[in-house]
Amino acid sequence: MTENTENAAPAPAIRRSPHRAWWVAAVSGLAIVAAGAFTTMSGLLVGPLRAEFGWSRSTIGLAVSVNMALYGLTAPFAAALMDRFGMRRVVLGALTAVAAGGVLTTAVTRTWQLVLVWGVLVGLGTGSLAMAFAATVVGRWFVRRRGLVLGVLTAAGVVGQFVFLPVLSWTADHHGWRLAVLAPALAALVVMVLVRLLMRDHPADAGVPPYGSAVFVAKPPAVPGAARRALRVLVRAARTGPFWLLAGTFAICGASTNGIMWTHFTPAAHDHGMPTTVAASLLALIGVFNVAGTVGSGWLTDRTDPRRLLASYYALRGLSLMFLPLLLAPAVRTPLVLFVVVFGLLDVATVPPTIALAREYYGEDGAIVFGWANAAHQLGAGLVAFLGGVARDASGSYDVVWIAVGALCAAAALLALVLRRPGSRPVTGGGPGAVDGGPRTGSATAPCFPRA
Template identity: 60%
Template sequence: MTRSRRLHPAWTVAAVAFVALVGAAGFRAAPSVLLHPLHAEFRWPLATISAAVSVNLLLYGLTAPFAAALMDRFGIRRVVASALLLVAAGSGLTVFMTASWQLILCWGVLVGLGTGSMALAFVATVTGRWFVHRRGLVTGVLTAGGATGQLVFLPLVAVLVDRYGWRSAALVVAGAALAVVPLVVWLLREHPADLGLPAYGATEVTPPPPVAGGAAARALGSLAQAARTRPFWLLAGGFAICGATTNGLVGTHFVPAAHDHGMPQTTAAGLLALVGLFDIVGTIASGWLTDRVDSRLLLGAYYALRGASLLVLPGLFAASAEPSMLVFIVFYGLDWVATVPPTVALCREYFGASAAVVFGWVFAAHQVGAALAATGAGLVRDQLGDYAPAWYAAGALSIGAAGLSLLLRRRRGVPVEPLAVPVAVPARRAWSYRG
């Protein structure tokens, strides 16, 4: 007898992944409102504090491919729960620090490793295992979780810092990370085949592919194979510029740059949170478009429009949020991480079953770019007293990334889906799902 009116478990897994990604993004957003309080209390140069952010961003990216391989070997649940514990430890221990190296260790290394294990390679793993239909849309929604985390946490952290000091904000981040752990352990499933079910939109149950060798060997082997191909370097180069112009520059330095022009820190944090709000719309729409439009064209358009917006940004800063700045926030928010769904789709097209791990390396390039931009912009501000050259350089680089994306060639005759050849496995029950 066929039962009906039950959601496919893939949607529950996606919902839990969304919550974890919201948290990870919120934890990473916090340093942007801690720059000036830490500088005021410890008298550390902004470049030194930015270096801790750079280590965080760098490890956030470099951890991703290894985390994807670890998820294949030990399971999503264990990796994500361990990552949340690392974030809680890193954020909580900052309240005891007295030297800048401790900031680098706690917020740079521990929080970087933890959030890196819940990075966009995690999105690629979840959508690759659990979805066939609506994969682009779900990728967009999960990626938008990053924007939601920024939206929820950034104004809260700014208010906490303003009223109670930066230590209270660090403890709130630690507590939020710990609160997500039980949800992950309880509801985050590994494979649909574990439940005797096909992935959402599939017609047959596909058992998990065998995992050969250690996680590190698999991650490095996937990199060695991908690095021999032209598409990998084009995707990685474009995504490095993407990271430089989002997390590295705007995510880290927008608040202090606005503060330089007399804008209150809470107002600037609210504007950055609005970027997150509009990014939800933009990224979900990008996922929908990725299921329908050539991803190469989408990337070219996204990068070109981002470059144009960054070139005009230096003239928009003022002591208050003028209408022109609000237009920039809306426009830039729609484009913030809209690049992710088409990039994930292209990794599946070019690299098949290794797509999640290879995307982890492409994302590592994203974070290398972010780390370089975070430190570089801090140095520009320290040396020149103005962020304007950093904004102009970022705009030019974004236009270059559009050119890299349009150089990608369509790979014909190769199936996009990265799953192994389906092997029929008896399902436990015959369910009729509604999506």
């Protein structure tokens, strides 16, 4: 009997929905955006707080320094807490702290209150959603495209830090600084709903393998003693040379970005007669180029020696900062626009290669080790944020600060070249050092110490 196929219905097309890892990465990016909006607002608050309360730049800089220091110190503990209680709980707690800190900042009338709510509460919340969080997401959910996803998540932080600055600056000028602070607090509350709905702690919770792997990975048991583990990893890493080189270069990274640019660029430009809204717009433009620079850096990190990338980034950043005092003027000219483009491409480009090196050297503890390197980043940022204000109050100019920080960047370039790659051995898909599920030639995966 001949089968009649003329009237047979065509087979339904198989729909391939995006892997759950991309949804987790997307909502993680939104959380990073929400927290990032608070990390560059300090420069917008300096003028209004001085005008309303008569506080000095150094006094306001103290609250900013505490914020930046806690931002960094919180990251490794937050990464360990994610292993203990899960990413979703920690992220929800962090967004709650950020939103509460923003709301309470609008009610401050004393400097100690500013230190407590902006310095401590906002610092703890934003620190929990720093790049150590991005490293945790990528380490759990991705085997392939790690460098690219790290670049995208880093760019998400940039979007939060810079892209909204002109709007927030305009809001502060026309409706007061309090409304400008409340806006990102409301955004954090909205993101909390999405985190609750879409985020999962581990691929096993969604019944799928990590992206790029055909092997299902069972969810590891909760790791007790999160604080002890974070400190134990620090003690072990501190016995190795690569940790100090990574921490040292990243401390200089923080000094030359958060510490000087994100905190003092707007008031420094205003010193030269530039309107605050124009200066904030330039920072936003830096953020636009941050996105391209960071995603491109993640792509390059998958294919190039991260040490050489870091050396190049720091050297070029140092040169650009040394020239900045000559470029500031009441009006925006072409050389200043070129500075914005160059600095924007380099600003956050250091993050993907630094995370990659931390994972190559320290394996599964790489996220926590990077968290400690990020603590050094923020300590460097906080120190320069404070000293920059002191220097401005004492000398009436930021010029010496730009030159000094540029010289530090040159030192960071040299430190990056001192790093040695771990000894080479074959890698398997998904191991530290793997690129898109395959080996990276000449790289290694053996951590400097076993997992704590």
